[in-house]
Amino acid sequence: MKVSIIGATGYTGSELLRILFSHPEVEIANITSESQTGGNITDAYPHLAGCYDKKLTSMKDLSQFTDSQAVFIGLPHGHAMSIGKQLADQGIKVIDLGADYRFRDESVYEAWYKVPHTHLNSGAVYGLTELYREQIRAASIVGNAGCYTTASILALAPLAKYHLIDMKNIVVDAKSGVSGAGRGLSLNTHFTEMSENLKAYNIGGHRHTPEIEQALQELAGQEAIISFTPHLIPMARGILSTCYATLKEGVTPEAIDQAFYEMYGQEYFIRLLGRGGYPATKHTRGSNFCDLGWHIDTRTNRVVVVSAIDNLVKGAAGQAVQNFNVMFGLNETSGLKQVALYP
Incomplete structure (x- = not known):
């Protein structure tokens, strides 16, 4: 077509x-x-x-x-x-x-x-395929999910859906390669400004904040409040999102494991590294995969979920093609089976 x-x-x-x-x-x-x-x-x-x-x-x-x-x-x-x-x-x-x-x-x-x-x-339908697949199937307009949001929502979605966390006490610390800022010239993304440098920006005011909250609220059926801090890192592409949430009373590590496997166990593009897993941006570079790993911090009663994607693929163009495939009843993986570029 x-x-x-x-x-x-x-x-x-x-x-x-x-x-x-x-x-x-x-x-x-x-x-x-x-x-x-x-x-x-x-x-x-x-x-x-x-x-x-x-x-x-x-x-x-x-x-x-x-x-x-x-x-x-x-x-x-x-x-x-x-x-x-x-x-x-x-x-x-x-x-x-x-x-x-x-x-x-x-x-x-x-x-x-x-x-x-x-x-x-x-x-229009929100274009995060794994969460809105059936609505996307019938949509005429899809608003493709953002890059930070894809990494962060996929990390937190099982916890919100199965009511395992305090929805008003979520922290997202995310780091993106410089391609996320686009191809236009900017002093902030100049080579000499970014090389050997790491910096936060738009603390408390990044435009992906309400997008993440919207999806989590729909999953949990209640208000979600996140504290979101994005960072630029000196590499071309990739996002690593580390998400922190306070566990509700009585929630066990096994319940956390079950939530992730129930929600994503059959998803081709989501790779579950399990409890104790450490996703890395190099392992998803150039691919449409999202890698997830989670950790239980018993001292603080928090769950920490780490998510890695390629911001230009699963965070943008790859997800757009995935949505396109769903909209037209094609195999969801068509055109998207690229293996990550490594090293």
Whole structure:
């Protein structure tokens, strides 16, 4: 089937092209870039030479998408909702890799992203496949989950679903490779600023905070409050999220084990390293896997869950393809069986 990518010259756009090249059911129809319109994708990403020889068009010409069954949108927040509505009105399925369709309550989006939401009541489904698979199957618009959020929600979901933790006392400490900041130039992500450096940012104010809380609240059926601190680390890709939660009275280590295996035991892309496991970003690099390990700290009565993903794959493009597969009734692993790059 034919698919198009809006915003193909961002990191997630290039990852989509890399993944979809090996997808047995997909043909790339159109790819767009407002900054490099008329150029070839291989000029922006020489590693795609021999795989694609396609000119970049402007997304302003919506007629080019009429023969696409699905369109992936890789634009900054605030830019997808208008074009998403127009595409959906034409019967084209939309997978938005930005934030515009992630929230049930548009007022939460507007409060955190500081722009008005113009496509109210779109019926969009949150795109974290393992948790919302059945809703995604029937969706016309999917708001792909964010990278920090994917790692953190998957780590905490079993604990919330089975009511094993205090939902108002959760701490998430997450570290991301610099590609999570995008391809644009910035002093904060300059090589000499990041090399041999590690720094926190947006403490208490990162926009992925309400996204994590939204999913956990739905699972637990009660309010969730998290303290989220993101960090930048001097590597290109990968996220390691370490999540801390206070156990409810009487919860045993065996109950924690059972919750993870009941929820994820049959999930292809979630690898359970078990109690005592230590996920590492290098073990998921370039793949769509999420590795989970958990530890019980009896001294503090806390459970500590560690999650590792590739922010550009399971945290973005890979998950988008996983959602695409579900939306069209394809094998969920189609195009996504890449083994992690190691070392």
